[in-house]
Amino acid sequence: MSTINITSTNVTLLLTQARGKIRVADANGNHIRKPTEALNNKTYFIEWMITNNEVGILAKEFLDKKDIQKLISELQTIKDFIRNTKYATREAIKTTEEKIDKFLDFEIYKYTENFYSFEKKIISGIKIRITFKMGDYTLAPHLFVLLPFNHQSLQIKNIHGIVNEGSPLDSGCRGVWKPDKIDIIEIIKSLAHASEQHRNDLINLFKS
Numbered sequence: 001m002s003t004i005n006i007t008s009t010n011v012t013l014l015l016t017q018a019r020g021k022i023r024v025a026d027a028n029g030n031h032i033r034k035p036t037e038a039l040n041n042k043t044y045f046i047e048w049m050i051t052n053n054e055v056g057i058l059a060k061e062f063l064d065k066k067d068i069q070k071l072i073s074e075l076q077t078i079k080d081f082i083r084n085t086k087y088a089t090r091e092a093i094k095t096t097e098e099k100i101d102k103f104l105d106f107e108i109y110k111y112t113e114n115f116y117s118f119e120k121k122i123i124s125g126i127k128i129r130i131t132f133k134m135g136d137y138t139l140a141p142h143l144f145v146l147l148p149f150n151h152q153s154l155q156i157k158n159i160h161g162i163v164n165e166g167s168p169l170d171s172g173c174r175g176v177w178k179p180d181k182i183d184i185i186e187i188i189k190s191l192a193h194a195s196e197q198h199r200n201d202l203i204n205l206f207k208s
Contacts, residue, residue: 002014003017003020003021003022004021004022004048004054006054006057006058006061007061008061008062009178010176010177010178010179011058011176011177011178011179012174012175012176012177013046013048013147013174013175013176013177014173014174015035015046015156015169015173015174015175016035016036016171016172016173016174017035018031018032018033018034018035021048021049022046022047022048022049023035023046023047024038024044024045024046024047024169025044025045025046025047025146026041026043026044026045027043027044027045029047029117031047032044035169035173036168036169036170036171036173037168037169038168038169039166039167039168039169040149040156040163040164040165040166040167040168040169041149041165041166042148042149042150042165043149044148044149045127045146045147045148045149046146046147046149046154046175046177047129047144047145047146048144048145048146048147049142049143049144050143050144050145050191051143052198052201052202052205055187055188055191055202055205056205056206058179058184058187058188059071059184059188059206062179062181062184063181063184063185067181067185068206071185071188071189071206072203072206072207074189075188075189075192075199075202075203075206076203078189078192078193078199080193081193081194081195081196081199082118082130082141082193082194082195083132083139083141083194083195083196083197083198084195084196087116087118088116088132088139088141089114089115089116089132089139090113090114090115090131090132090133090139091113091114091115092111092112092113092114093111093112093113093114094109094110094111095109095110095111095112096109096110115131115132115133116131116132117129117130117131118130118131120190122183122186122187122190123182123186124151124152124153124180124182124183125148125151126145126146126147126148126151126183126187127145127146127148128143128144128145128146128187128190128191129143129144129146130142130143130144130191130193130194131144141194141195141198143191143194143198145187147175147177149175150165151177153177153178153179153180153183154175154176154177154178155175155176156169156173156174156175156176157172157173157174157175157176158170158171158172158173158174159171159172188202
């Protein structure tokens with residue numbers, strides 16, 4: 001089974017991996033280390049690190065030409081971008097100049113990483129999160145769609161069928177999301193605020 005499958009009726013997101021583009025996270029953003037052993041908890045989220053290509057497929061499958069033309073016009077009006085704020089940073093800080101311990105002939109120091117998370121909840125309860133991560137000499141936006149486990153448009157399933165609340169996610173666990181057109185549009189508009197380049201890339205994607 002592929003990690004992500006987008007069709008005209010639903011989006012299937014595989015939840016069996018502890019690392020990767022699709023993960024199970026708690027309300028504080030902590031990732032569940034062994035998702036197949038976790039219980040179906042209504043406070044959990046599917047954390048989907050979405051790409052432009054996947055956004056394009058969502059638009060193609062769930063929006064008609066009139067919707068896309070209107071969306072392009074709305075994206076063109078966006079002038080304020082997260083990338084231009086003072087919070088679009090990420091840095092590692094050595095918390096103390098003194099070693100805190102030693103292992104063999106290694107001295108151990110403590111570091112913390114400071115970064116900011118831009119978060120938004122759209123009307124239906126789906127969340128958007130935009131953070132920045134250092135790439136090759138530059139900061140790149142990482143874009144996440146967070147689907148609550150208890151969202152009305154989402155079903156949690158495994159190889160046996162629907163997973164009830166409190167039951168183990170188990171083998172083959174996945175989220176089956178039936179997006180609403182309004183949700184798709186709101187997600188895309190929110191993601192377009194990441195940077196001017198990202199907005200322009202989305203516009204060009206939809207024009208093509």
